[in-house]
Amino acid sequence: MRINLSLFMRTYYPFVNIARFFAIFLVIVGHVTKNEFLFNSIFCFHMPLFFILSGFLFVPDGNLKQVAVKKFKSLIVPYLFFYALTLAYFWIVESRFRESLVDSEWMRLLPFVLGCNYGASMSHNIVLWFLPALFCVELLADVLYTRVKNEGIRVGIVLAIGAAGFVMSEVGIWELPWGISQAMVMLPFFVLGIYFQSLLQALQLSKLKSWMLFVVSAAVFVCLLGVVGKNSVQSGLFPSIPLFLLSSVIGSLMVISLAMICGRVPVFEALGAGSVTLVVMCIHEPLYRPLVIMASRLTGIDARSDVMLTLVVSAVTFVLCYLASIVYNKYIASRLARSADRLLGESGNYSADT
Numbered sequence: 001m002r003i004n005l006s007l008f009m010r011t012y013y014p015f016v017n018i019a020r021f022f023a024i025f026l027v028i029v030g031h032v033t034k035n036e037f038l039f040n041s042i043f044c045f046h047m048p049l050f051f052i053l054s055g056f057l058f059v060p061d062g063n064l065k066q067v068a069v070k071k072f073k074s075l076i077v078p079y080l081f082f083y084a085l086t087l088a089y090f091w092i093v094e095s096r097f098r099e100s101l102v103d104s105e106w107m108r109l110l111p112f113v114l115g116c117n118y119g120a121s122m123s124h125n126i127v128l129w130f131l132p133a134l135f136c137v138e139l140l141a142d143v144l145y146t147r148v149k150n151e152g153i154r155v156g157i158v159l160a161i162g163a164a165g166f167v168m169s170e171v172g173i174w175e176l177p178w179g180i181s182q183a184m185v186m187l188p189f190f191v192l193g194i195y196f197q198s199l200l201q202a203l204q205l206s207k208l209k210s211w212m213l214f215v216v217s218a219a220v221f222v223c224l225l226g227v228v229g230k231n232s233v234q235s236g237l238f239p240s241i242p243l244f245l246l247s248s249v250i251g252s253l254m255v256i257s258l259a260m261i262c263g264r265v266p267v268f269e270a271l272g273a274g275s276v277t278l279v280v281m282c283i284h285e286p287l288y289r290p291l292v293i294m295a296s297r298l299t300g301i302d303a304r305s306d307v308m309l310t311l312v313v314s315a316v317t318f319v320l321c322y323l324a325s326i327v328y329n330k331y332i333a334s335r336l337a338r339s340a341d342r343l344l345g346e347s348g349n350y351s352a353d354t
Contacts, residue, residue: 014269015200016053019259021272023049024280026255028314031127032288034304040230044244045221045251047130047233048189052252054134055193056200060145067142071135073340076115079131081336082282083111083122089286090124098124098289115178117234125285129234133179137190140183145194155191162188169236182233189248196256203260214257221250271322275333279325280318288317 023046030042061067087108090098095105101120102108110121115132122128140161148154165184168174174181203209228247229239238244262268270276291313295303303309 013056013200014264015256015259015262016056017269017272018262018265019049019256019272020053020274020277021268022255022259023053024272024277025314025318027127027281028284028288028317029310031285032292032304032314032317033307033310034302035307035310036230037225038307038310040228041225044224044228044231044247045249045255048186048248049252049255050130051134051137051186051189052193052196052256054137055141055190056197058138058141058145058190058194060142062142062146064139064142068139069344071138072344073337075131075135075138077336077340078278078282078333079115079128080112081332082279083125083128086125086128086283086286094124094286094289116175116181118175125282126234127281127285129179129182130281131179133182133186136178136180136183137187140187141190141194144191158188158191166238166241169238174236181236185233185236189252192249200256200260203257207261207263210257210260213253214261217250217254217257221247221254224250271318275329276322276325279328280321283324284317284321287320288313291316 026042026046030039030046033039033042061070090108091105101123103119107119107121108124110118111128114121117123117126117129144154144157148157161184165181165187168181169185203213224243224247227240228243231238231244231247292303295309295313299306299309301309303313
């Protein structure tokens with residue numbers, strides 16, 4: 001099967017941004033809620049969905065240094081910035097009322113170097129693991145698609161890496177530097193997104209086919225919810241690897257087909273832009289926690305256990321994150337890019353969507 005990657009450089013697909021908006025909102029809900037059913041329903045597919053969407057947008061470059069520099073500026077620089085920002089907030093504010101999970105507060109400096117949650121060092125904003133892991137996946141995918149010409153060998157390597165990652169999760173070898181552990185199990189989903197390029201391109205031209213895919217995937221997904229269990233890519237928790245793989249693919253197809261059915265929805269497309277979802281991903285955790293406290297005190301109900309309150313808190317969190325993304329992209333992103341250019345001896349424009 002040949003994949004015409006160049007076609008996707010010239011075409012904008014609104015369903016990608018819409019699906020990304022749905023995905024990032026589910027991330028917030030999944031982190032806010034204490035409802036076990038809702039948590040399990042989201043965590044069995046939401047992170048693979050992000051990697052599938054990233055794979056759909058992937059175009060190999062061939063110049064590994066150029067790719068590394070580009071992805072360093074678009075993923076690692078924001079990671080370092082938001083890690084420092086949220087760590088400062090934790091030490092100044094949250095440490096007064098949140099239990100510390102580390103043996104020493106100085107351990108929280110380790111992720112600047114290790115890029116992972118070693119010893120719970122990233123526990124104040126755990127979701128930042130995603131950026132180093134995606135960085136590793138992007139680089140590995142570029143190597144595979146430019147250096148390995150035989151498709152069968154390439155697929156075999158991807159499956160072997162994914163299988164090795166799941167084996168490592170089973171034997172307790174996890175939290176390797178720079179999200180390598182998570183990257184290994186997410187690489188097959190990223191590559192699946194590449195293979196979905198042709199399929200989704202055809203599906204988006206037919207609302208009927210999109211509806212059919214949504215109905216079938218939603219029905220199968222609902223059937224899986226009773227048996228899928230509690231999964232977590234970040235911590236390497238997979239009660240049943242086959243069920244996780246199945247629920248990840250089916251759940252992702254369900255959300256993507258729903259995004260296709262939506263068609264052009266400019267508001268959703270804007271909210272799902274990479275420059276927005278990057279900021280939402282990085283700062284929603286420290287933002288939702290005070291909102292949970294306020295909502296619980298105002299209503300007398302645990303906002304994390306009540307589904308409606310969870311959705312309200314998640315929506316308010318997203319709005320605050322969106323406003324923060326406007327500030328970040330207008331005043332901060334370009335300055336960080338220029339600093340990275342000076343550090344790397346490069347020049348060029350920065351875009352959070354890259």
